[in-house]
Amino acid sequence: MPFERASPVRSFGWPRGGRSFPGWWWSATLGDHVGFESWLERDHVMLLDFDPDVVALSAQPFWLRWHDGVRPRRHAPDFFVRRADGGGVVVDVRADDRIEPADAEAFAATAVACGQVGWLFRRVGVPDGVLVANVRWLARYRHPRCVGDGTLADRLVEVFAEPRSLFGGAAEVGDRIAVLPVLYHLLWCRRLVADLTGGLLGPSTAVGPAGWSR
Numbered sequence: 001m002p003f004e005r006a007s008p009v010r011s012f013g014w015p016r017g018g019r020s021f022p023g024w025w026w027s028a029t030l031g032d033h034v035g036f037e038s039w040l041e042r043d044h045v046m047l048l049d050f051d052p053d054v055v056a057l058s059a060q061p062f063w064l065r066w067h068d069g070v071r072p073r074r075h076a077p078d079f080f081v082r083r084a085d086g087g088g089v090v091v092d093v094r095a096d097d098r099i100e101p102a103d104a105e106a107f108a109a110t111a112v113a114c115g116q117v118g119w120l121f122r123r124v125g126v127p128d129g130v131l132v133a134n135v136r137w138l139a140r141y142r143h144p145r146c147v148g149d150g151t152l153a154d155r156l157v158e159v160f161a162e163p164r165s166l167f168g169g170a171a172e173v174g175d176r177i178a179v180l181p182v183l184y185h186l187l188w189c190r191r192l193v194a195d196l197t198g199g200l201l202g203p204s205t206a207v208g209p210a211g212w213s214r
Contacts, residue, residue, distance in 0.1 A: 003083040004056035009063050012037055025049070027057070028142040028188070034079075035059040040077060041093045043132050044124055048081060048091075049142070050135050050191050056082040061090075066109050067074070075106040088119040096125045134196040141184035152182040160192050163208035166201065183207075 008125075012022045014033045024033040025045045034057060036042045048054050061080035066073050081089040090106055099107075107123050114121040147153050152173060159169045170179045186192040187207070194207045195214055206214060 002056075002082070003061045003080040003088065006058050006059050006061045006080070008035060008058075008060035009076055010060055013059075022086070026143075028144070029054060030056060037078075038093070040095060040126065043136075044091065044093050045079070046135055046139055047127060048079070048131070050139070052082050052189065054081055055084050058089055064110055064113055066113075068105065072110070075110060077110055088114075088117075090114050090119055090121050092121075092123045094123060094125065113121055130200060131197050134201050137201060138184050138188040141181050142188045144185075146181045146185040147179060148182060152179055153186060156183055156186055157209070160207050161209050163206050163212055163214075165203065166194070166205045166207050167203035169207060 008165070021039045021042070022035065022037045023042065024035055025042060026032075027034050027045070027049045029049050034045050034061065036045050045057075045059075053131070056123060058080050059078065060076045062076065064075050064077070077090045078093045079091040081091060083089060085140055090110060092110065094103060094107075107121075111121040155173045156179070159172050166183070167176065170176050170183055173179045191210055192207050193210060193212055194201065194205050199205075208214075
């Protein structure tokens with residue numbers, strides 16, 4: 001069973017009155033749901049779903065067990081990611097200021113184990129706020145139904161073959177109410193691109209063809 005298809009090795013808890021925010025993210029990459037246990041994990045699941053190099057992922061994919069010299073230890077990493085080149089990446093999500101000594105030990109043990117089987121290990125913290133806000137907006141349009149029959153999508157790709165403003169290019173295609181959901185879906189799918197870290201998406205944001213950069 002590939003790890004990206006594994007069921008979580010432990011259940012996600014929804015404690016009454018708890019401070020965590022677990023839930024399920026519908027992944028456009030998978031066409032299925034992926035669990036998360038905090039808003040920070042949700043943001044990283046979203047960013048993984050947006051990453052064209054990610055072809056599959058799973059949450060809480062396995063238990064890693066070791067002995068720290070005093071007692072047995074175990075750790076379930078947050079996510080397993082399969083990349084387009086076939087490689088594996090194990091991801092743990094923890095903000096920099098919330099890493100306790102036991103967490104640091106668990107992350108170090110996981111990194112060693114991943115290295116032994118040829119996987120990468122990444123411990124990720126709080127991502128860039130502007131990037132998260134922009135990808136969160138585009139994620140509203142991630143479902144394939146947003147592209148419709150493809151007619152508007154093809155026309156948008158033609159119009160934005162030469163970079164221009166988001167609203168300006170949309171207006172060339174038709175009514176913005178009909179066109180913008182398709183445009184945002186194309187930005188989610190990377191068929192069109194924009195700078196998602198320099199500022200929030202807006203009417204004057206420059207949009208261009210795949211591979212274009214300012």
